[in-house]
Amino acid sequence: MLTMKLITEQYDRVIAGLNKKHFNNAKEAIDAVIAKDQERRATQKELDENLAKSNQLAKSIGALMKEGKKAEAETAKAEVAELKTASKALDEKKAALEEEIVKMLCQIPNIPYDEVPEGSCAEDNWVVKSNLKECVIGKDTVGNWDTNPDYPNAKLPHWELAKNLNLIDFDLGVKITGAGFPVYRGLGARLQRALINFFLAEASKAGYEEIMPPTVVNQASGYGTGQLPDKEGQMYHCEVDDFYLIPTAEVPVTNIYRDVIIDEAQLPIKNCAYTQCFRREAGSYGKDVRGLNRLHEFSKIEIVRIDTPEHSAESHKEMLAHVEGLLQKLGLPYRILRLCGGDQSFTSAICYDFEVYSAAQKRWLEVSSVSNFDTYQANRLKCRYRKSADKKIELCHTLNGSALALPRIVASIMEDYQQADGTIKVPEALVPYMGVDVIK
RNA sequence: GGAAAGAUGCCAGAGUGGUCGAAUGGACCGCACUCGAAAUGCGGCAAGCGGGUCACACUGCUUCCAGGGUUCGAAUCCCUGUCUUUCCGCCA
Numbered sequence: 001m002l003t004m005k006l007i008t009e010q011y012d013r014v015i016a017g018l019n020k021k022h023f024n025n026a027k028e029a030i031d032a033v034i035a036k037d038q039e040r041r042a043t044q045k046e047l048d049e050n051l052a053k054s055n056q057l058a059k060s061i062g063a064l065m066k067e068g069k070k071a072e073a074e075t076a077k078a079e080v081a082e083l084k085t086a087s088k089a090l091d092e093k094k095a096a097l098e099e100e101i102v103k104m105l106c107q108i109p110n111i112p113y114d115e116v117p118e119g120s121c122a123e124d125n126w127v128v129k130s131n132l133k134e135c136v137i138g139k140d141t142v143g144n145w146d147t148n149p150d151y152p153n154a155k156l157p158h159w160e161l162a163k164n165l166n167l168i169d170f171d172l173g174v175k176i177t178g179a180g181f182p183v184y185r186g187l188g189a190r191l192q193r194a195l196i197n198f199f200l201a202e203a204s205k206a207g208y209e210e211i212m213p214p215t216v217v218n219q220a221s222g223y224g225t226g227q228l229p230d231k232e233g234q235m236y237h238c239e240v241d242d243f244y245l246i247p248t249a250e251v252p253v254t255n256i257y258r259d260v261i262i263d264e265a266q267l268p269i270k271n272c273a274y275t276q277c278f279r280r281e282a283g284s285y286g287k288d289v290r291g292l293n294r295l296h297e298f299s300k301i302e303i304v305r306i307d308t309p310e311h312s313a314e315s316h317k318e319m320l321a322h323v324e325g326l327l328q329k330l331g332l333p334y335r336i337l338r339l340c341g342g343d344q345s346f347t348s349a350i351c352y353d354f355e356v357y358s359a360a361q362k363r364w365l366e367v368s369s370v371s372n373f374d375t376y377q378a379n380r381l382k383c384r385y386r387k388s389a390d391k392k393i394e395l396c397h398t399l400n401g402s403a404l405a406l407p408r409i410v411a412s413i414m415e416d417y418q419q420a421d422g423t424i425k426v427p428e429a430l431v432p433y434m435g436v437d438v439i440k
Numbered sequence: 441g442g443a444a445a446g447a448u449g450c451c452a453g454a455g456u457g458g459u460c461g462a463a464u465g466g467a468c469c470g471c472a473c474u475c476g477a478a479a480u481g482c483g484g485c486a487a488g489c490g491g492g493u494c495a496c497a498c499u500g501c502u503u504c505c506a507g508g509g510u511u512c513g514a515a516u517c518c519c520u521g522u523c524u525u526u527c528c529g530c531c532a
Contacts (some may be wrong), residue, residue: 040489
């Protein structure tokens with residue numbers, strides 16, 4: 001959530017930012033929260049004065065008792081009792097106000113950075129880079145794939161290839177669990193393991209410490225990274241213990257830094273984690289959920305960084321380069337989008353999406369979002385750092401990105417590397433991890 | 441699942457009703473000593489929310505797992521919850 005400090009000190013900038021994010025009634029929401037905050041301050045002031053008085057009286061009662069001035073002590077006692085009643089009411093009022101303010105702040109999204117494009121939907125995103133010459137920078141153009149000599153015309157969708165080569169059994173997953181829980185087998189299963197190992201090895205080379213966190217988290221963690229309370233319906237919930245299955249490793253890994261103060265010398269913190277991710281995906285349907293396009297359970301390697309405000313932009317660039325490097329090493333056709341204000345996630349200040357091209361589906365599949373959350377997430381997490389220079393404490397910047405999510409990468413590898421004889425060539429970078437160079 | 445013990449600052453660990461935001465030790469920071477270092481000595485060393493200030497200074501309140509309660513006054517007493525550890529049972 002945004003800090004009250006930012007809202008009050010940079011009022012105009014916040015309003016403008018929210019408008020860019022296409023957040024409705026920005027001014028009303030901001031004005032309302034400012035008014036509440038003022039009320040909160042006034043209440044606290046009154047409460048503090050009350051408590052100060054009763055603290056003093058309580059001390060004096062002790063002294064009076066010692067001196068044997070019983071009558072005076074009794075008068076003071078009565079006065080304290082009165083103050084106490086008043087304090088209790090004020091305290092409750094203050095708590096209620098604080099809760100309301102947090103609630104209001106949680107409904108206000110992060111404000112985008114200046115370099116975030118204007119726009120309201122996916123069409124307004126900027127294509128900033130691609131390894132395809134057909135892909136026009138700054139415009140959503142796929143190019144003519146059927147005539148590209150590097151990607152021959154015989155294109156089966158990955159779900160057919162997976163069936164033909166006995167790599168993934170979607171029906172079996174339905175039997176065991178339900179739709180969206182595929183069973184990988186044989187070389188299909190090994191491809192999963194190969195990708196996980198490849199991605200972790202690359203992250204490790206880039207200096208990320210590997211974390212293997214729990215994939216089930218408590219409520220506090222869900223709140224910390226903002227999945228709760230709003231996106232509760234998107235997570236699987238274990239009601240008996242009140243735990244949630246994680247939708248991304250971001251949740252447990254970022255929550256490592258909840259309520260901590262980090263020495264500046266430790267920054268930037270670089271973590272990576274492979275986990276299974278669980279998403280209910282309520283409301284999805286159609287071609288979006290075909291095959292591997294959208295699953296309820298999938299594997300993902302996430303990279304997370306905690307950094308200073310001065311260095312976070314640099315960190316973000318490094319993360320973008322890392323993810324791009326993975327796609328290059330896998331030899332997949334990709335493009336990088338800088339998301340416009342309206343299409344960005346609620347919490348990000350700036351976000352780039354990476355998409356790979358699915359040759360058979362003739363569509364781009366999102367495989368990574370790499371975001372800088374500025375202090376938005378850190379504020380809710382209370383993730384702060386102590387500056388080396390003046391020892392002051394400030395909010396960190398948090399960043400994360402997928403590096404990478406497996407299913408769509410698998411789809412794209414299958415489709416883009418399929419050969420005329422129905423087999424799939426293994427991307428060179430994966431051969432050491434696969435042990436074979438063709439899937440047949 | 442049954443039983444017991446415990447939860448205090450960055451860490452260890454005192455503290456059983458006021459003078460306790462909290463002894464002591466360690467870590468850390470500053471200064472002194474030193475050519476430098478070690479050792480030693482002196483000083484500092486929690487966070488949150490307010491007031492105040494250009495910014496400091498200064499200052500009020502809150503916080504000793506969480507939430508309730510007793511009391512004029514709670515780290516300290518009572519209740520509830522959570523978590524941790526140990527033992528027993530079960531078990532990959």
